[in-house]
Amino acid sequence: MTGLVPLIALGAGAVLAMLLAPKAPAWLVRGVAGAAMALAAGVSALRLGLPVGDGPAILSDDGLARFGTLVASLTGLAALVWLRPAPPAREGPALMALATLGAALLSGATHAAPFFIGLELVTLSLIAMFVLPLTRPALEAGYKLLIMGGAGAASLLMGLAFLYAASGSLEFQGWTPVPGLRGDPLMAIGTAFLLGGLAFKFALVPFHMWAPDGFEGAPAAAAAFAGAASKAAVAIALVRLADVGLPEPVWSGALMALGAASILLGNFLALRQSSLTRMLGYSSVAHSGYIAVIVASGLAAPEAVPFYILAYAPALLAALCVGARLGPDPRIEDLRGLGWRSPLSGAALTLGLISLAGLPAVAGFIAKIYLFVAILSAGDWVSVVAAVIGSALGFYYYLRFVVIVWRRLPPGTEDTPYPVREAPAASAPALPLAEVAVLVSASALLLAAGLYPAPFTEVLAALVP
Amino acid sequence: MGLSGAFAIWAGALGLVAMALAITRPNVVHALIWVVAGLISLAAGFFALGAGFAGAVQILIYAGAIIAVFIFVVMTIDSGDAALARERVRLGKGWKLPLVLVLAVLAPVALSLPGGGLDGAPVAVxxxxxxxxxxxxxxxxxxxxxxxxxxxxxxxxxxxxxxxxx
Incomplete structure (x- = not known):
């Protein structure tokens, strides 16, 4: 039952942070939520390589669940560092702990009930975190996530109901089709609805509209969690569902089509963005597409999806952390010369962006190799073409942002370290220690996994039974 | 099919009629009352099939709590003759595509249900x-x-x- 310790810690931390929020000082509230996440991350990291434990029948305590909990807790912890909403929003840390709890539950779910509750807990907490600043763009982003998340939840429930009607089981493993049994059309419709619902949560085209608005309007911490932790948890749920053998060609075909469309459209729409966060929003749609295509290709390499998460999450965190420093909705011109004025920010942003682009020496390159090995071995040429075009477009728009970071400013304007158009009160000249820690550890992880990936791939390959 | 199965089918048919009326009534309050009627028919079907708890939940929470709140909210919003006229115009057009979509989803479901679904006496849960x-x-x-x-x-x-x- 040790597998439940992270869930209990996160739940208790969330409740405690909520109760403390009205009266206690802000650092204490953040500390309580942060301690719960650190405990959850530590327990999952220590148990990463242990054999599958026993627990409640509806949750699995295996390597994938521990990896998902670890990613969610570390992302939550990093996001907590720069969760700087408007003064009355003291609910932030409690909501972040709740979202982490949802992602941890989702990555362990082998049953429809924790699967749905985990997804909805993540979505509801994200909606609340999106609207924390109470600005127009934030409210719009939260409203879009509310409506689209509601539609996704409805589709998901419909799919689960059909799968239950056809198979009589709420366990994932009970959905493995029995040849010759009636009810196959029901299974196929159920799978289609299930995929539709997951596509909303995973921001796959054509259900992606909330992602760019969320990245642009919501607080960077909430966007980072939506992009990294919740995406990792849904990806792990997809890996588990791929193991079930849901009816073909609905499962692989639809997932492949959604993935290829997301790669193409996400990259095309990111191409001309001049806002860093909006570009990252569209790029997150494209990266969801890459993961969906890997899952649809049959997962020949079991560590492919965990490694993709390992490469994607720190890169996104680093880029969003630097972006949050520059004020709300940083534009490409705000980045000019950043590398010379704040070398750490510039270097972390550069590493994050070239990892997202998939250039060598960083983890994103290895992730791209896994992607191409997976789709080439599956031999689906549509997705190969989509991935090639998407990667080529990615080089262009990520490097556009990298190049401007290292351009020198015109003389006479070097005084202010962060020349933002309207300097927000929160952006102090020097980086706080906690953000330095986030940037350094994200950069170190990207470089380590990119230069010497063998230990990482060994650990991750052992996660999947 | 026993007596309870026949009752469940009758309740289901009543529910379908009530829900169809809920969609086609231009007056929102009337439509919501028909939704309540549809939910109660559904609950009657649950009771007949032995799922007493699901039936009770259907009446207490869905019909009793959720739709009641909807009705209160709608009644606080002034919906006069103009709203009625607007709804009539909207109902007149744009119903064909949703109907086709619903049938496209429901037809395979209805065809794939094994043996009409009501073999033997229902088991009470x-x-x-x-x-x-x-x-x-x-x-x-x-x-x-x-x-x-x-x-x-x-x-x-x-x-x-x-x-x-x-």
Missing amino acids: PAQRLGALLFGPWAVAVEVASAMLIAALLGARHLARREGGQ
Whole structure:
């Protein structure tokens, strides 16, 4: 039952942070939520390589669940560092702990009930975190996530109901089709609805509209969690569902089509963005597409999806952390010369962006190799073409942002370290220690996994039974 | 098919008629009352098939709580003759595509149900078995469902506080 310790810690931390929020000082509230996440991350990291434990029948305590909990807790912890909403929003840390709890539950779910509750807990907490600043763009982003998340939840429930009607089981493993049994059309419709619902949560085209608005309007911490932790948890749920053998060609075909469309459209729409966060929003749609295509290709390499998460999450965190420093909705011109004025920010942003682009020496390159090995071995040429075009477009728009970071400013304007158009009160000249820690550890992880990936791939390959 | 099966089918047919009327009534309050009627028919079907707890939930929570709140909200909004006329125009057009979509989803479902679905006498499922499930193997899911309510509560409170001018 040790597998439940992270869930209990996160739940208790969330409740405690909520109760403390009205009266206690802000650092204490953040500390309580942060301690719960650190405990959850530590327990999952220590148990990463242990054999599958026993627990409640509806949750699995295996390597994938521990990896998902670890990613969610570390992302939550990093996001907590720069969760700087408007003064009355003291609910932030409690909501972040709740979202982490949802992602941890989702990555362990082998049953429809924790699967749905985990997804909805993540979505509801994200909606609340999106609207924390109470600005127009934030409210719009939260409203879009509310409506689209509601539609996704409805589709998901419909799919689960059909799968239950056809198979009589709420366990994932009970959905493995029995040849010759009636009810196959029901299974196929159920799978289609299930995929539709997951596509909303995973921001796959054509259900992606909330992602760019969320990245642009919501607080960077909430966007980072939506992009990294919740995406990792849904990806792990997809890996588990791929193991079930849901009816073909609905499962692989639809997932492949959604993935290829997301790669193409996400990259095309990111191409001309001049806002860093909006570009990252569209790029997150494209990266969801890459993961969906890997899952649809049959997962020949079991560590492919965990490694993709390992490469994607720190890169996104680093880029969003630097972006949050520059004020709300940083534009490409705000980045000019950043590398010379704040070398750490510039270097972390550069590493994050070239990892997202998939250039060598960083983890994103290895992730791209896994992607191409997976789709080439599956031999689906549509997705190969989509991935090639998407990667080529990615080089262009990520490097556009990298190049401007290292351009020198015109003389006479070097005084202010962060020349933002309207300097927000929160952006102090020097980086706080906690953000330095986030940037350094994200950069170190990207470089380590990119230069010497063998230990990482060994650990991750052992996660999947 | 026994007497209870026949009753369940009758209740289901009544529910279908009520829900069709709910969609086609231009007056919103009338439509909501028909939704209540449809939900009660559904609950009658559940009772006939032995799922007494599901039937009770259907009446108490869906018909009793959720739709009642909807009716109160709608009644506080003034919907005069103009709204009626607008709804009539909207109902006149644009109903064909949704109907085709619904049939496209429902037809394979209806065709694939094994043997009409009502073979033999229905087996009653007592509420104790559901309770044993909720407090036994599903306990984690129930606990986290309460966390979901906390998240919704925090979000709603945060949004409402601004309107209070605080």
